[in-house]
Amino acid sequence: MFGYPAFRPPQQEIITTLLRGEDALVIMPTGGGKSLCYQIPGLLREGCAIVVSPLIALMQDQVEALQQLGVRAAYLNSSLAPEEARSIEQDWLDDRLDLLYVAPERLLQPRMLALLDQMTPALFAIDEAHCVSQWGHDFREDYLQLSALHERYPQVPRIALTATADARTRQEIAERLNLTTARHFLVSFDRPNICYRIALKDNPRGQLLRFLQNEHRHDAGIVYCLSRKRVDETARWLVDQGFKALPYHAGLPADTRADHQRRFLREDGIIIVATIAFGMGIDKPDVRFVAHLDLPKTVEAYYQETGRAGRDGLPANAWLVYGLQDVITLRQMLDQSQGSEIYKREEQHRLNAMLGLCEVTSCRRQALLAYFDEPLEKPCGNCDSCLNPVATWDGTEAAQMALSAVYRTGQRFGVNHLIDVLRGSENDKIFQNDHHQLPTFGVGKGLDTRQWKSVFRQLVARGLLSVDMTRFGALCLQEPARAVLRGEVEVLLRQDPKGSSARRTTKNV
Ligand code: ADP
Numbered sequence: 001m002f003g004y005p006a007f008r009p010p011q012q013e014i015i016t017t018l019l020r021g022e023d024a025l026v027i028m029p030t031g032g033g034k035s036l037c038y039q040i041p042g043l044l045r046e047g048c049a050i051v052v053s054p055l056i057a058l059m060q061d062q063v064e065a066l067q068q069l070g071v072r073a074a075y076l077n078s079s080l081a082p083e084e085a086r087s088i089e090q091d092w093l094d095d096r097l098d099l100l101y102v103a104p105e106r107l108l109q110p111r112m113l114a115l116l117d118q119m120t121p122a123l124f125a126i127d128e129a130h131c132v133s134q135w136g137h138d139f140r141e142d143y144l145q146l147s148a149l150h151e152r153y154p155q156v157p158r159i160a161l162t163a164t165a166d167a168r169t170r171q172e173i174a175e176r177l178n179l180t181t182a183r184h185f186l187v188s189f190d191r192p193n194i195c196y197r198i199a200l201k202d203n204p205r206g207q208l209l210r211f212l213q214n215e216h217r218h219d220a221g222i223v224y225c226l227s228r229k230r231v232d233e234t235a236r237w238l239v240d241q242g243f244k245a246l247p248y249h250a251g252l253p254a255d256t257r258a259d260h261q262r263r264f265l266r267e268d269g270i271i272i273v274a275t276i277a278f279g280m281g282i283d284k285p286d287v288r289f290v291a292h293l294d295l296p297k298t299v300e301a302y303y304q305e306t307g308r309a310g311r312d313g314l315p316a317n318a319w320l321v322y323g324l325q326d327v328i329t330l331r332q333m334l335d336q337s338q339g340s341e342i343y344k345r346e347e348q349h350r351l352n353a354m355l356g357l358c359e360v361t362s363c364r365r366q367a368l369l370a371y372f373d374e375p376l377e378k379p380c381g382n383c384d385s386c387l388n389p390v391a392t393w394d395g396t397e398a399a400q401m402a403l404s405a406v407y408r409t410g411q412r413f414g415v416n417h418l419i420d421v422l423r424g425s426e427n428d429k430i431f432q433n434d435h436h437q438l439p440t441f442g443v444g445k446g447l448d449t450r451q452w453k454s455v456f457r458q459l460v461a462r463g464l465l466s467v468d469m470t471r472f473g474a475l476c477l478q479e480p481a482r483a484v485l486r487g488e489v490e491v492l493l494r495q496d497p498k499g500s501s502a503r504r505t506t507k508n509v
């Protein structure tokens with residue numbers, strides 16, 4: 001039916017668990033193949049399987065894909081007109097459905113429960129089960145009510161699935177969904193064949209070109225950029241450099257997008273240059289690299305996007321360049337977004353975790369897996385930190401100088417001016433603000449501009465400083481800076497590899 005030659009590791013066990021009528025809790029990374037785990041039991045067991053899914057768009061995509069395979073699937077959500085919904089309910093009552101996708105708020109309506117009472121379901125699948133977690137990002141009130149399913153239909157097996165793995169969330173899912181006797185299936189997030197590499201931005205196009213020419217001259221891959229404009233420019237530029245590159249973003253006409261996606265899947269050696277709009281449901285096994293020219297907003301996004309490389313298990317590269325300007329841009333986007341203060345604070349934490357991953361001096365894979373609460377005992381040997389160990393230096397004194405420059409200038413200035421203060425530059429802005437009178441003026445001559453930029457970048461990445469976008473990128477002290485200023489903690493900094501960035505403008509910091 002699905003056309004796959006074999007199951008992926010725990011799929012078969014999960015399926016047989018459900019076929020025996022037992023419950024399952026599945027933690028599997030995105031792209032791991034969760035849907036098959038309930039789709040097959042849904043087909044095999046008597047009755048129609050009910051799949052609870054919070055995302056209307058994904059529901060529609062899945063159902064359409066299933067229908068094309070000849071599976072009798074349908075969905076019920078608020079996008080349907082009442083008569084459409086009624087006709088689907090009738091199909092269900094007449095036993096013409098094997099899989100029915102339902103939005104959570106709909107499932108618990110009296111009308112739906114009355115139908116469920118008549119039609120014993122094959123199973124309940126609860127997708128995106130982390131939505132029950134009240135501490136999580138995607139909390140959905142309706143998900144809390146889903147434990148009622150078990151009380152009402154104790155004989156129907158349930159499967160809860162999520163890609164959010166941390167131990168606390170896992171525990172919460174089991175408790176709140178009343179899945180106490182469920183078998184747990186934890187699939188590792190590790191993708192051992194992907195080599196993680198993160199470098200400082202220093203003429204990003206030149207860096208990308210070198211990477212592609214040296215390692216991926218004829219390979220298929222994806223280059224992610226933050227904006228549509230950058231996608232278009234980069235694709236055009238790669239074509240000029242002799243690569244088969246195609247742009248992909250939500251601003252292109254639907255048929256162009258479909259055409260580029262099709263060519264990427266069918267032809268060899270196509271590079272797709274894309275915004276994050278590209279990737280959902282892309283299953284091309286031989287993507288040899290994923291490159292990021294801009295910093296992803298979260299570790300989850302980074303993991304998902306890089307995870308599109310090397311699905312065939314052969315060596316693949318996840319390559320990223322970033323700089324302080326990325327942080328400032330993302331921060332700006334966040335500040336201008338519509339979300340609540342709580343949402344923005346959460347997003348800021350998530351961005352900081354991504355920065356932390358960029359700045360680690362130890363194994364990247366250990367850091368990445370630790371983020372998903374998965375221990376990896378030894379350094380992996382297949383990331384840039386492992387392959388080319390990073391030199392570190394005692395940056396305590398430099399950090400103190402930088403932080404006190406921020407403090408003494410009133411937390412109102414951006415990185416370039418602060419470096420001018422530290423290095424004792426005599427320019428108009430310094431004199432206008434009387435900054436040549438400060439005790440910190442000129443104390444930092446021992447480091448050059450590039451080294452100071454590195455110090456500031458790392459202080460931001462570690463949450464000692466924050467960037468205030470309402471004041472044009474002014475750096476402000478954060479609580480942990482206090483201990484550094486008091487001399488209570490040491491600051492170990494990474495030694496940035498020597499590049500040509502000293503000559504460059506802040507654009508490439
Ligand atoms: P998830 O929900 O875990 O993100 P999906 O269920 O969407 O993952 O599956 C991810 C991709 O893997 C899909 O494109 C699917 O076709 C493919 N897939 C799932 N199971 C198998 C399998 N046993 N063999 C090959 N491909 C599979």
Ligand code: ZN
Nearest residue numbers: 363380383386
């Ligand atoms: Zn490593």
